[in-house]
Amino acid sequence: MTNKVLLIFFLFAISSPSLSKDINTECKEFIKNSEISENNANQKEKLLFEKGVLWKVITPKNKVNYLYGTMHSQDYLVSKYPHEVKHVLVNSKKLILEVIPDNISNSVYIDRMYYKNSKRLDQILDGVFFERLKQQLDSYNLSENQIKKIKYLKPWAAFNLIGRPKPVRAPSLESNLFRLAKERGLIVESLESMDNIISSLEKINEADQINILKDTICNRKEIIRDIKKLVNLYVNRDIVGIRAFNDIKHSNKRFYDQFMQIMLDDRNKKMLKTIKEEFEFGDVFVAVGISHLIANNSLLELLNDQGYKLEVIY
Template sequence: MKRVIAIADRAALVSLKLLAALNVLFFLSFLVVLLLAGRAHAGVPNCVGTDLLTALEKNDPAAFKKVETEAAAVPNGKGLLWKLEKPGEKPSYLFGTMHMTDTRVTTLPAAAQKAYDGAGTIVIETTDAMDKAKMMAAMASEPGLMMFTDNTTLSSLLSPDDAAALNKGLDARGIPPATVAKMKPWILSAMMALPACEVARQSAGEPVLDVRLAADAKASGKDVEGLETAVDQLRAMASLPLEFHMKSLVETMKLGDKVNDVNETMIVLYQRGEIGMFWPLFRAVLPDTADDKAGYAAFEQTMIISRNKVMAAHAGPILAKGNVFMAVGAMHLPGPEGLVEDFRKAGYTVTVVN
């Protein structure tokens, strides 16, 4: 009999699951459409969320100041658009994205729009996401990355209380539990971390920012390149412990409508270019434990740092041609092992534009 993973009724892993969701939202956009097509409401729901940073500043000024101090200490933590320069090459640009359809995200800042318009080559994380058939073929090539292929089901890995919480959350989204019983937890976590309005827009066919940038570039005759494959991303996510993913799934369900607050806060910070403030803020407003730190470290190494190294290596020959606009998830940019520093180590002068 398979071991049941019991999960305490707390929000201790909210930060972990949200980061996981953030990094896979773009990859899963077509999957979400596939799963929820026909289940979306006739109109786009109004997802009203509260900016947690503003609330923290008002209710706990000392904690707010601590968040600001921690964010300021994150290397390259402020700015979405970065200019990459190297002697003998035309300048290129690195831009941090959010994998969402919200118009506040998909409307590029003026400087980024100018850099995008002038670029000869557009680079995104994976071009597989531009082609639904190719995406589905990639998923089908290794079904074990997406689905349990033995007798395991999601409910068999949960305590009765957590299984009930999961089913309640699915029912609230109009998703029959039986239709996702064999789905791997990271797929469902990413889907449930999306606000209902985001799900509705994606179900209606609206592209997330990265896909829109690539599709528009292709339509205008620009070269479009990818840095990894859909399977690469799935393998990375699947390599993390199953218990980690099951905890994330249940805590995502328990978050309920508060997911709107988290997404609203991320969008507000994103618009301000305050990428380095994401985690200091969420650590301040959501519970944290030693287990969280260990889990986050494993997640960061697998889903961010290791992928950064692959992206930087694959981007090298493309950037050497010059005049490139490279758009990847914003969480890949900051930190001592972020892409900004990786490109500096590769010999580029990297300066923030906005």
């Protein structure tokens, strides 16, 4: 089954015995194939840190800055920043987020999540999977316009939507950090734009995107349940647990390696360049998804290898 990190509508469910049989058969075969490809030995490796989400980073020129690993979630357990994080942030001069959580970013996301050419999701996704997708979207309270546009969703947009709990009317952790920084008069910038992130997602070929979508459709209940486990690991700042959780299940090695290369490794290299430049000024607070800080070839590893001193603050 696809790695849970891979890492935001109302329809009437279609009741049909033959449809149910078909999707169950399709999913059984899909899960079987995924399980066969999951026989990758989990290698134990020495980690820089076993716990933590907030680090002090001292440059070779002794400038002090901070790196904070976030979780992209509206879960109330995650979205409220700890006192230790607030103390460091309000005493910084600049906040740099992975992406600015504003209406502009949201509009870009919504604009790019739909096909604008002749392509349609219901034409490239097998019919039984598309019908199950529509049933699963029943709990997402879509507007009438969104319902009409389901067939134009791009695969990555569809699996991002159903691969997470139903959104709640609550700000994310990044939104709360953004608001606090603005209230305190900090400069706020981002490492990437929403266009950058979506362009990275769309480097994954369409066949692999469809593969992820089928996986998500077939295993959605387990994925949602496991997200709750991941939230608890994050709240407890358990790096070892998060790493183990993310390494346990993923699809075939070729795809997993490609996904990690595109969505983490390549982006980390670009982020690192910007972060190093900003850290030369000192008093900079950078907040990015926790995976960017603790996965293989993480920002923490790259900075450590280049002579930056790292210290867990929280």
